[in-house]
Amino acid sequence: MTYPTIALASSSPRRRELLTQLGVNYELVKADIDETPFNNESAVHYVQRLALAKARAGLARLSVELPVLGADTIVVVDGNILGKPASFAEFKLSMQLLSGRSHQVMTAVALVSHTRQLQQLVCTDVYFRVLSETEISHYWHSGEPQDKAGGYGIQGLAAKFIQRINGSYTGVVGLPLCETEQMLRQWQELE
Numbered sequence: 001m002t003y004p005t006i007a008l009a010s011s012s013p014r015r016r017e018l019l020t021q022l023g024v025n026y027e028l029v030k031a032d033i034d035e036t037p038f039n040n041e042s043a044v045h046y047v048q049r050l051a052l053a054k055a056r057a058g059l060a061r062l063s064v065e066l067p068v069l070g071a072d073t074i075v076v077v078d079g080n081i082l083g084k085p086a087s088f089a090e091f092k093l094s095m096q097l098l099s100g101r102s103h104q105v106m107t108a109v110a111l112v113s114h115t116r117q118l119q120q121l122v123c124t125d126v127y128f129r130v131l132s133e134t135e136i137s138h139y140w141h142s143g144e145p146q147d148k149a150g151g152y153g154i155q156g157l158a159a160k161f162i163q164r165i166n167g168s169y170t171g172v173v174g175l176p177l178c179e180t181e182q183m184l185r186q187w188q189e190l191e
Ligand SMILES: Cc1cn([C@H]2C[C@H](O)[C@@H](COP(=O)(O)OP(=O)(O)OP(=O)(O)O)O2)c(=O)[nH]c1=O
Pocket: 009, 010, 011, 012, 013, 014, 015, 054, 071, 072, 073, 074, 075, 105, 147, 148, 149, 150, 152, 153, 154, 155, 172, 173, 174
């Protein structure tokens, strides 16, 4: 299967690796956007808005005509979004919220050009076992939580905290490959 060459509007190493895993040719484009949620914005609205905003910001910077892919991942507990932890105190609070229960990871993907756009939203339930204070502190000092939504990486050390998931593993890591591949195929068919 050949896919269109695209631009990836992302600075996430995980998204680059996942796209490479699909065998898609891409170039990177910067997409700096304001990630502040609107007042009373739902998690579902927020994550989709950001994925689209990243893709559109990338498109605005491109000098060649390529479809641009943007994505956003959030961790949601009881409707509240847990961001990337800015401090140990914030991280500890997030881990205490996630300990011994399930939460949702939502990843939105947007593929845009000047004439067309496709979007997907993938939600996964993630079940954490109970975490001890010592484990939480050790995990913070590993350096893994700092640049990740909700403060953990399922593909790294945090795998030992996760009893099971119901949904898309690659979606939790940052780019749901089954749905992304379908979007690329659909894009190709519309050409
Ligand atoms: C929950 C979870 C998130 N993450 C990562 C994926 C994303 O890189 C990050 C979520 O933040 P995002 O704001 O979605 O992405 P980003 O800022 O890293 O990259 P960009 O906006 O430039 O595309 O958290 C993991 O790597 N593993 C996980 O298990």
